[in-house]
Amino acid sequence: MKPLRKPPALKKGDLIGVVAPAGVVKAEDLGNGVRRLEEMGFRVALGRSLYQSARYLAGRDEERAADLAEMFANPEVKAVVAARGGYGTSRVIPLLDAKALARSPKIFVGSSDLTLLLHFLRSACHLVTFHGPMVSPNFGKYSSPTTNGEFVRILGATTPPGPIDVTGVKVLKGGSGEGILTGGCLSLVCQTIGTPYEIQTEDAILFLEDINEPPYRIDRMLTYLKQVGKFEGVRAVVFGLMPDCHPSPQELYTLEDVIRDVLADLPCPILYDFPSGHGGTNVTLPFGVRAAVEGATLSILEAPVS
Structure with missing residues (x-):
């Protein structure tokens, strides 16, 4: 490319x-x-x-x-x-x-x-x-x-912006990773598959979020991306706030459990509840520049604008 x-x-x-x-x-x-x-x-x-x-x-x-x-x-x-x-x-x-x-x-x-x-x-x-x-x-x-x-x-960042200072981000799987930041709304990421603008995830920090999708649909979409190879070579996965994607209070599991299960074999860190996309806060993320995950922190390592 x-x-x-x-x-x-x-x-x-x-x-x-x-x-x-x-x-x-x-x-x-x-x-x-x-x-x-x-x-x-x-x-x-x-x-x-x-x-x-x-x-x-x-x-x-x-x-x-x-x-x-x-x-x-x-x-x-x-x-x-x-x-x-x-x-x-x-x-x-x-x-x-x-x-x-x-x-x-x-x-x-x-x-x-x-x-x-x-x-x-x-x-x-x-x-x-x-x-x-x-x-x-x-x-x-x-x-x-x-x-x-x-x-x-x-x-406005003509120099690397560095860490994004937000609170409440959870670590589902610890570790560190560095790669090209990409992703978006999960259901739309799936829709890119087979198009001329299909998402490229090799060497990626992959951000995923969605709204109003029940847990089984999140499971289905993550499983689909996994089976078409979109998690191969991913350096970290960062999930957004996922409003209205959670099981009902009567259920004995959480959306975090679903994500851990589907992505259990990924050898990279997984974060959850990063405030970008759907939800009350929508932090700007530059797609196509180098970024890193360390602990619960997402950092932008490269200036996104000139």
């Missing part, structure tokens, strides 16, 4: 473009998120079709793809942040011109359904991408100091 390009750093006063490649956007949450970004010192430009709807999608596929292409082509826009997840990113990707996007390397931030776009931009455009907060849910509805602070710190 070609070396990845690092987009220019984001600074206070820069213009952030907001697009909705997936689900329908709620105006109130989006408005609150835009105001939060402005309070953080950024200017905001909204995609032309941001408030459109077509069934469960934020407008027609062509409209959503055009918004994304326009933001990448606009030299004043320094970062593009997804409005929300939901569903629909996979329908947009075939309409994107990878060469045109690659000519204007810039920060792209998203999570959940945008996991697919993160991997497309990495594989087809050779860009470092950013798994992190989206405007409506993470800056609008569930804004937190950690989400906001790490967004600014990571996207």
Whole structure:
């Protein structure tokens, strides 16, 4: 694979473009998120079709793809942040011109359904991408100091950011590991398999998270990734908060038990409850740069932006 390009750093006063490649956007949450970004010192430009709807999608596929292409082509826009997840990113990707996007390397931030776009931009455009907060849910509805602070710190880091200072991370299996940080929403990571933008996990620190998936589905998806070889060569696995993925109180096991069971033979550390993705806090993680796990700490060893 070609070396990845690092987009220019984001600074206070820069213009952030907001697009909705997936689900329908709620105006109130989006408005609150835009105001939060402005309070953080950024200017905001909204995609032309941001408030459109077509069934469960934020407008027609062509409209959503055009918004994304326009933001990448606009030299004043320094970062593009997804409005929300939901569903629909996979329908947009075939309409994107990878060469045109690659000519204007810039920060792209998203999570959940945008996991697919993160991997497309990495594989087809050779860009470092950013798994992190989206405007409506993470800056609008569930804004937190950690989400906001790490967004600014990571996207402005022209030197290695180092340890990510968060609390509550559990060690399911101890040890240390170093590799390229990648991953995303577990169900969407599985969806990349067999596509041109299939996730690459050799020599990886693999981050996985999801929401509203019962334990047997988490088991099924992890087992699937294991059987197609996606845990071979992984240096560490880091799980997110996994809201609404836990067994009922009547059950005599935990989601941690399921993960330990499926991944029992992995010779690498496994962390759990790292606050990125779905949940109250969504820490920005740069995909495509070197990172390390030591104890309960995830560190970014390489500058993610230029």
